[in-house]
Amino acid sequence: MIFSKRTFIATLFATWLPLAQAQETPVKFQLDWRFEGPAALFLVPAAKGYFKAEKLNVTVDAGNGSGGTVTRVASGTYDMGFADLAALMEFHxxxxxxxxxxxxxxxxxxxxxxxxxxxKKSGIKTPADLNGKKL
Known part of the structure; x- marks a missing residue:
């Protein structure tokens, strides 16, 4: 059987294109803290397969504070992160x-x-009760 260049290229694309489309984009995501309630915004879609449905392979990792999250995103260790805005401003x-x-x-x-x-035994009930106290 003899293949023309056109047939070869068409066959190549027919086999390669579905593979290329099936690949997922990896996304490393760093939380600001441990797996707690606020992390549900990112953990539930991952658990339910919503990211996979969009061809995203999302890894959600626990953090150890917003400052660490901002630094890890800045260094390129993570693609995205969830952190306190004050930590971002401090980094800048x-x-x-x-x-x-x-x-x-x-x-x-x-x-x-x-x-x-x-x-409770401190008697502090309002912000005004903090006057004169030391941290």
């Missing part, structure tokens, strides 16, 4: 000449979920 302030600066693309919280806590 401390690394003005960094060649790879992460940027914020989406706000998740309208207000920060951070809080100041004290034991």
């Amino acid at each position: 302030a401390n690394n003005p000449d960094a060649t790879n600066k992460p940027v914020a693309v989406m706000m998740v919280y309208n207000n920060t979920p951070a809080s100041v806590m004290a034991l």
Whole structure:
């Protein structure tokens, strides 16, 4: 059997194209902290296969703080991350000449979920009760 150049190229594309389309894009994602409630925004779609359906092979890793997440994204160790905006601003302030600066693309919280806590026996019930106290 003799193949023409055109037949060879058509056969090559017919076998190669489905393989190329089937490949998933790897995405390494770093959380700001451990696997807790707020991480559900990223863990549930991964568990339900939503990322796979879009040909994304997403790996979600626990973090050890927002500062670490920002640094890992800036270094290229991770493609994306979930971190506190203050950590991102601090990175930019401390690394003005960094060649790879992460940027914020989406706000998740309208207000920060951070809080100041004290034991009930301290008597601290309002921010005004913190006056004169030492941390």
